[in-house]
Amino acid sequence: MSKxxxxxxxxxxxxxxxxxxxxxxxxxxxxLKKAFTQDPTEIIAEIKTAKLLGRGGAAYPAGAKWEHLxxxxxxxxxxxxxxxxxxxxxxxDKLLLSxxxxxxxxxxxxxxxxxxxxxxxxxxxxxxxxxQRSFQKAIDHAIESGYLGNNILGTKFDFHIHxxxxxxxxxxxxxxxxLNSIEGKAGRxxxxxxxxxxxGLFSMPTLVNNVESFANIPxxxxxGGEKYLSYGTKDSGGTKLVCLSGHVAKRGVYEIxxxxxxxxxxxxxxxxxxxxxxxxxxxxxxxxxxGPCGIPEQLDTPYCYKALRxxxxxxxxxxxxxxxxxxxxxxxxxxxxxxxxxxxxxxCTPCREGNxxxxxxxxKFQEGVAVQEDFHVMKRLTDTMTxxxxxxxxxxxxxxxxxxxxxxxxxFEAHIQKQCPADHCFIGRERGE
Amino acid sequence: MVGELNSxxxxxxxxxxxxSKEKLLLILLAIQNxxxxxxxxxxxxKIVASELNLPLSKVYDVLTxxxxxxxxxxxxxxxxxxxxxxxxxxxxxxxxxxxxEQLGIKVGETTKDQQxxxxxxxxxxxxxxxxxxxxxxxxxxxxxxTKIIDIIRKYQGALSCQK
Ligand SMILES: Cc1cc2nc3c(=O)[nH]c(=O)nc-3n(C[C@H](O)[C@H](O)[C@H](O)COP(=O)(O)O)c2cc1C
Ligand code: SF4
Ligand code: FES
Numbered sequence: 091m092s093k094x095x096x097x098x099x100x101x102x103x104x105x106x107x108x109x110x111x112x113x114x115x116x117x118x119x120x121x122l123k124k125a126f127t128q129d130p131t132e133i134i135a136e137i138k139t140a141k142l143l144g145r146g147g148a149a150y151p152a153g154a155k156w157e158h159l160x161x162x163x164x165x166x167x168x169x170x171x172x173x174x175x176x177x178x179x180x181x182x183d184k185l186l187l188s189x190x191x192x193x194x195x196x197x198x199x200x201x202x203x204x205x206x207x208x209x210x211x212x213x214x215x216x217x218x219x220x221x222q223r224s225f226q227k228a229i230d231h232a233i234e235s236g237y238l239g240n241n242i243l244g245t246k247f248d249f250h251i252h253x254x255x256x257x258x259x260x261x262x263x264x265x266x267x268x269l270n271s272i273e274g275k276a277g278r279x280x281x282x283x284x285x286x287x288x289x290g291l292f293s294m295p296t297l298v299n300n301v302e303s304f305a306n307i308p309x310x311x312x313x314g315g316e317k318y319l320s321y322g323t324k325d326s327g328g329t330k331l332v333c334l335s336g337h338v339a340k341r342g343v344y345e346i347x348x349x350x351x352x353x354x355x356x357x358x359x360x361x362x363x364x365x366x367x368x369x370x371x372x373x374x375x376x377x378x379x380x381g382p383c384g385i386p387e388q389l390d391t392p393y394c395y396k397a398l399r400x401x402x403x404x405x406x407x408x409x410x411x412x413x414x415x416x417x418x419x420x421x422x423x424x425x426x427x428x429x430x431x432x433x434x435x436x437x438c439t440p441c442r443e444g445n446x447x448x449x450x451x452x453x454k455f456q457e458g459v460a461v462q463e464d465f466h467v468m469k470r471l472t473d474t475m476t477x478x479x480x481x482x483x484x485x486x487x488x489x490x491x492x493x494x495x496x497x498x499x500x501x502f503e504a505h506i507q508k509q510c511p512a513d514h515c516f517i518g519r520e521r522g523e
Numbered sequence: 524m525v526g527e528l529n530s531x532x533x534x535x536x537x538x539x540x541x542x543s544k545e546k547l548l549l550i551l552l553a554i555q556n557x558x559x560x561x562x563x564x565x566x567x568x569k570i571v572a573s574e575l576n577l578p579l580s581k582v583y584d585v586l587t588x589x590x591x592x593x594x595x596x597x598x599x600x601x602x603x604x605x606x607x608x609x610x611x612x613x614x615x616x617x618x619x620x621x622x623x624e625q626l627g628i629k630v631g632e633t634t635k636d637q638q639x640x641x642x643x644x645x646x647x648x649x650x651x652x653x654x655x656x657x658x659x660x661x662x663x664x665x666x667x668x669t670k671i672i673d674i675i676r677k678y679q680g681a682l683s684c685q686k
């Protein structure tokens with residue numbers, strides 16, 4: 091089995107991104123043309139066979155989500171592409187948006203056709219302002235050549251794509267917050283139910299999928315669900331864009347078939363190429379700040395939804411942050427917690443206050459004033475945040491901490507004894523600074 | 524130097540984008556970009572509110588919710604150093620120190636000549652080239668002392684050309 095593949099990334103850095111001509115020459119819009127000959131239920135059946143799980147982080151089965159929306163009678167329905175990509179360590183949607191915008195557009199048009207929807211919105215984070223402009227060019231070119239806009243390819247089907255900008259708020263990646271933001275409001279999450287398929291954008295039935303999820307749709311339609319599934323494992327269909335960052339030799343985005351091991355991802359010369367500067371791997375952080383950390387002993391776990399879950403890890407957004415032995419686990423977790431403090435929307439107490447309290451406790455460890463009781467307090471806090479937070483941000487904010495308490499308890503204990511195995515904390519104190 | 528935005532310029536921006544509530548973020552971002560001080564002042568927010576038929580509190584809610592907005596004047600160039608963990612473990616704190624030394628200000632401050640504001644930001648999606656700093660739309664990666672000095676010079680040069 092090859093350890094890297096080029097399915098959804100095949101056009102990246104190979105064609106002029108906004109050129110319809112080059113895109114079509116490379117086999118583009120074949121998925122759309124085939125979709126027009128099929129029944130919506132057939133298309134959804136292929137997506138189900140493909141076992142496409144949402145690539146935005148939550149791994150919700152795309153086929154089931156589409157089927158649910160198909161059965162809702164209200165119109166108009168809206169198609170929304172989540173290009174907020176705020177999860178630290180994640181930069182794969184950026185690759186698709188900038189290098190293969192027409193692939194994402196094609197996926198959205200197929201969704202539009204399936205749900206008989208005439209309007210799609212793509213919410214692109216404000217930090218990608220230049221990409222918003224190049225994406226608009228791709229939209230314009232698609233309209234000029236008849237693949238988008240009114241009467242697409244003479245089918246009488248109309249579909250328009252509108253770009254909406256974010257303005258720097260991680261929580262807007264949460265699908266209901268995203269819809270509020272598109273409506274021009276502050277991006278605070280909505281209460282669910284009602285499900286977004288019932289009451290979504292402008293209170294109408296709405297589909298929200300991630301950029302990478304949409305980019306997979308034309309492929310699945312074109313090659314069929316069976317074939318797509320066969321690239322991955324029997325539960326995790328197809329491929330995944332993984333984003334390598336941190337202390338890995340070759341940082342970047344790689345498309346891998348599900349089923350290669352974490353060791354392959356980090357050490358294979360074609361992929362991560364090992365740890366930078368010949369240091370030793372301490373741990374890796376998967377799926378973004380809201381994901382769990384894993385240790386070298388888990389390196390032989392296959393990268394797929396099921397196997398990772400069985401050892402307490404997860405795919406999440408596809409982020410793989412590689413961390414070497416020079417980093418103090420407490421210091422790292424403090425960084426993670428600071429992120430959540432900054433990004434918490436403040437709507438609910440467990441998240442708004444919980445992250446602060448967690449930060450204070452981590453500070454105590456770093457300053458050598460933590461006590462055994464703090465482990466109990468942390469456990470109570472993580473339980474409360476996980477179970478009582480309003481949205482996924484607060485619910486998953488303590489995931490990394492929980493995993494590290496399991497694997498690095500010794501390092502926490504050492505800090506109580508005023509020792510930092512990574513030689514990061516207490517240094518100033520020793521020098522009398 | 525860019526002069527103060529006046530109300531007719533604000534109206535032109537709003538007209539250009541379209542008078543609809545959903546365009547609020549876009550309008551505010553455009554005003555902020557045109558302001559020359561990377562901020563949206565209350566007077567301007569009031570105009571936006573009345574044009575879009577929104578209460579000022581709604582506009583203010585949006586202005587204070589999203590990290591990209593500021594209601595306080597900032598430097599012409601806002602330098603944002605990413606401090607999310609993939610950049611942090613590649614020593615973004617050392618990078619912040621170098622910027623502080625070179626500009627003579629602390630993170631959170633603006634230089635006396637109102638040209639630079641130094642801030643931290645969360646991940647900007649360029650973790651493969653961390654540590655990074657974002658200035659306006661441009662992202663600079665794999666930062667070192669030499670690179671930082673060059674970058675600051677470049678922006679200072681751009682400033683002196685405009686004078
Ligand atoms: C705090 C938070 C942030 C999120 N950020 C993103 C994001 O940046 N991009 C994304 O696609 N999904 C993000 N999600 C997941 C979305 O809520 C949603 O599950 C996803 O867009 C659905 O698309 P998918 O099924 O294709 O993955 C986030 C969720 C939470 C709770
Ligand atoms: S968990 Fe609560 S405070 Fe945190 S982001 Fe979600 S709604 Fe806001
Ligand atoms: S963590 Fe710094 S750009 Fe992503």
